[in-house]
Amino acid sequence: MIITVASGKGGVGKTTCSASLAVALAKLNKKVLVVDGDISMANLGILFDMEKKKPSLHEVLSGEADVREAIYKHKTGVFVLPTSLSLDGYRKADIDLFSDAILDVADEYDYVIIDAPAGLNREMAIHLAIADKLLLVITPEMFSIVDAARLKESSEMAGTPLMGIVLNRVGRDFGELGKDEIESLIKGKVLVEIPEDENIRNAALNKKTVIEYKPKSPASLAFMKLASIIAGEP
Ligand code: ADP
Numbered sequence: 509m510i511i512t513v514a515s516g517k518g519g520v521g522k523t524t525c526s527a528s529l530a531v532a533l534a535k536l537n538k539k540v541l542v543v544d545g546d547i548s549m550a551n552l553g554i555l556f557d558m559e560k561k562k563p564s565l566h567e568v569l570s571g572e573a574d575v576r577e578a579i580y581k582h583k584t585g586v587f588v589l590p591t592s593l594s595l596d597g598y599r600k601a602d603i604d605l606f607s608d609a610i611l612d613v614a615d616e617y618d619y620v621i622i623d624a625p626a627g628l629n630r631e632m633a634i635h636l637a638i639a640d641k642l643l644l645v646i647t648p649e650m651f652s653i654v655d656a657a658r659l660k661e662s663s664e665m666a667g668t669p670l671m672g673i674v675l676n677r678v679g680r681d682f683g684e685l686g687k688d689e690i691e692s693l694i695k696g697k698v699l700v701e702i703p704e705d706e707n708i709r710n711a712a713l714n715k716k717t718v719i720e721y722k723p724k725s726p727a728s729l730a731f732m733k734l735a736s737i738i739a740g741e742p
């Protein structure tokens with residue numbers, strides 16, 4: 509199953525969520541490939557300490573490497589297709605090669621998780637089109653929710669239904685919108701609430717996902733819960 513992790517608004521936690529969900533699913537013995545689909549602002553590789561790997565998705569998208577050469581196994585058991593931070597690599601990358609590359613390997617995994625860029629651009633359209641399900645990441649604030657609702661609509665138009673919503677950074681601000689309000693605004697189910705947790709930032713500073721860094725932290729437990737829901741396991 510291909511899951512695209514997306515949001516309307518930027519900076520809400522897509523990369524954090526993609527990486528942590530991948531590690532959590534691997535802990536449930538699932539074979540998972542996580543893809544850095546944000547080819548201009550590659551961040552995912554950093555959480556797996558793979559941002560300098562070459563070939564990366566850039567070389568796959570420029571035709572210089574086969575997709576299997578750019579997939580690396582992380583010590584958590586997760587398979588990672590990182591994108592490099594190189595601007596030159598970005599310039600040479602042809603996003604039109606993305607779908608074929610991912611579909612070529614997707615059957616070899618239980619889950620392929622695509623960490624998408626923000627917004628509703630051409631890249632996003634491609635990420636949505638190849639996905640079986642959309643996982644929306646939002647924070648409990650108005651703009652994030654309004655943008656997510658639009659993204660969900662265009663995803664459904666592209667034939668990709670919403671799997672559910674990850675409500676991230678709960679407890680950071682006063683006056684946050686509640687789960688029920690959010691569900692009726694987006695017309696989708698909140699699968700899990702991820703609390704604001706400083707361990708997430710500290711983990712990133714150490715080039716780790718929060719689950720490796722602090723497996724018992726509130727955010728880690730929430731990501732494990734999300735993985736269980738997605739894998740349909742208690
Ligand atoms: P996106 O991929 O949507 O741009 P990121 O995953 O890069 O978002 O997250 C943006 C920033 O917010 C990062 O610095 C990350 O460490 C921080 N962050 C994300 N989720 C949380 C959380 N639940 N608690 C604390 N910090 C978080």
Ligand code: MG
Nearest residue numbers: 522523546551
């Ligand atoms: Mg990101």
